[in-house]
Amino acid sequence: MLKIKPDEITLFSNYIHKLTGISIDQSKAYLLETRFGRLLQETDSTTYADLYHKARMEPGKHLEKKIIDAITTNETLFFRDTGPFDLLRHKIIPELIDSRIAKANGTRPSLKIWSAACSTGQEVYSIAIVLKELLAKGNYNIKLLGTDISDAAVTQASYGDYNKFEIERGLPKDKLIKYFSSSGSRWKVSDELRSMATFRKINLLTPFTNLGKWDIVFCRNVAIYFTLEDRQKLFSQIAQVLEPDGYLIIGSTESLTGVCPSFVPKRHLRTIFYTKR
Amino acid sequence: MSRLNILVVDDDPVTVILIQKKLVKEDYAVDTAEDGQQAVDKLTKRYYDVILTDLMMPGDIDGIGVLEAAKEWNIKTEVILITAFASIENAIEAMKKGAVDYLQKPINFDELLLRLEKIKNMKMLMKNATDLREAMDVTEQSSAGTIQVLELEVGKLQTLISDINELLLNDNLDAQSRIERVIEKIDT
Known part of the structure; x- marks a missing residue:
């Protein structure tokens, strides 16, 4: 070499x-x-x-x-670290849905979730599976966005197409059979899950223009590659696009101490999440 | 890595015995089945690293059926199909359905052993990757635990500091009561 x-x-x-x-x-x-x-x-x-x-x-x-x-490192898997998905299922979604129904005044309540560094899409489709299993179809306006800096990753996420090594990782067999169809040694996510999500390329360190506000932001295991200064910039930008009662989820070995004073850490079971101060 | 477990499936007992003998000699663990049905019964009861199956067999389940059942049962099982007649179409269909390879009869044993060696290497690499991943998960979980405790503790301390700050700057209280309130705050 x-x-x-x-x-x-x-x-x-x-x-x-x-x-x-x-x-x-x-x-x-x-x-x-x-x-x-x-x-x-x-x-x-x-x-x-x-x-x-x-x-x-x-x-x-x-x-x-x-x-x-x-x-870019595309290390990812379905339901990577089950903690955040249990948190989503048992705490965040039920709480947000209650508050959004109260706000919606009889109209369809909406829920907006952003996976900020979605890599090849596994995190987004894992979230989609949780939403699908938790919420009755058609009763909610769901917006699920996955973004990544890598064009190749965003393209693969959009196809929702995985090889057997990718599919073997993290995905329980019942979910594989329910939400994916196989063609030879490749597996493709079902149209229903695919239609729940949109994907695009975003550089997390450029200003978030036209991004809108989000109820839940997943930003896991990407800031670890940034300098402290860039991490501060990233999380203060995220604070600006997160709804006042929104939730931020970061990687299990990441910390916001000394990074962003806008967020307070909280714990549910064995998982830490952040809300705005 | 321990020996590869191989299931040999063929309705011709002579072929089965021949393959079995060769593979056992090369230190592979070999099991056999005489048709598709028996193969499916066996592969649902125990795990095989590799299934070597004839494409055309009498009965309801042919080689493609064995391939489909094997993949359905355990995605990690690799299937090599054996065809009596050279047929590109059959081979392509088999590969599309997830077969790792196909061989033509009469079997060239050097070729078969070479392919098995390749599968063994691939499985070793995969095991290596899985081991590394597991080691990473353990490290990650253990450091995540430590970080969580620190993160919550620092969060609490930060709130305490800002509360104390507020008390100390409270113009409605005299110096004595400010100190008292601060001590009270710290004690709780």
Whole structure:
């Protein structure tokens, strides 16, 4: 494998930070080498600097997208860490539904859920399954949005199409049979679940314009790749788009201490969630 | 990794015995079935890493039926189909339905062993990934527990500090009562 030089790490570190918010320091040479090996070959680049300049110069930004896809980590699975989904099922949804019905004055109550770093869609479809099992069809206006920085991840999420390794992870067999159909070794999410969700590309560190307000925001295991400063920026932006009685769920090993004073941690069973102060 | 468990399915007893002998010699654990029905009965009772099945068999369940049942029962089971006649259509249909490979009769044993070796390597990699994932889950759960306790504790302390701050700046109270209220607050 071609070794990356310190000044090339700096080049890419700045570039990747600007594109994705992901923070990469000099110790991550191996990460850049393993993630960009194929792109070097594909683009006939002789050095990492060469790849960088090609990406910067290319008007169509195809290479830039590939760089984002290569550097982002799409580690995800259905019902990753069951805690947040139990929380959703037993506390958040019932509470929000009660309050939204009271507000709706006889009209259809609405519920808006945003998965801020949805990767290839498993979190969104896990949420959709919980909603489907909890709420009677047609009685609610449900808006379920999944966003990610990686075009490739958003595309796969939109297709709702998974290989057997992805499907084996986290999804109980009864739910697999109920909500997916198989074609050979691939599995596709049912039209009903698919139609509950929309997906689009979003950079979490650019201003959230036209995003609207949300009742529940899932932002799990993405801020871990950001600097403290960017984490502060991200969560204060989320505070602005979260309804006053909304809920924020972050990754189980993440913390908002020293990151965002707008949120108060609370615990339900073994899971922490955040509400606005 | 322990030995691969293989189920060999063929209505021709000579073929079954031949394959069984070869595979046992190579240290695979081999079970056999003489038709599709018996194969399905067996595969629903225990787990096989690989099922090696003839495509065309008498009875209600042929090789494709065994493949479908195996995949339905346990997605991790890999199925290799054996066809008497070279038929691209059959092979494509089998692969579409999730077969990992297909072999032509008469069986070339070097080829069969090579494919089994590949499946074994793939399963080892998968096991490795599963082990890593489990180790990651354990680490994650344990650190999540610690972080949760700290997060709640810090949250409480922050509220306390802001309450104390408010009390200390309360112009309606004299210095003495401010201190008293603060001590009261801390005690609760």
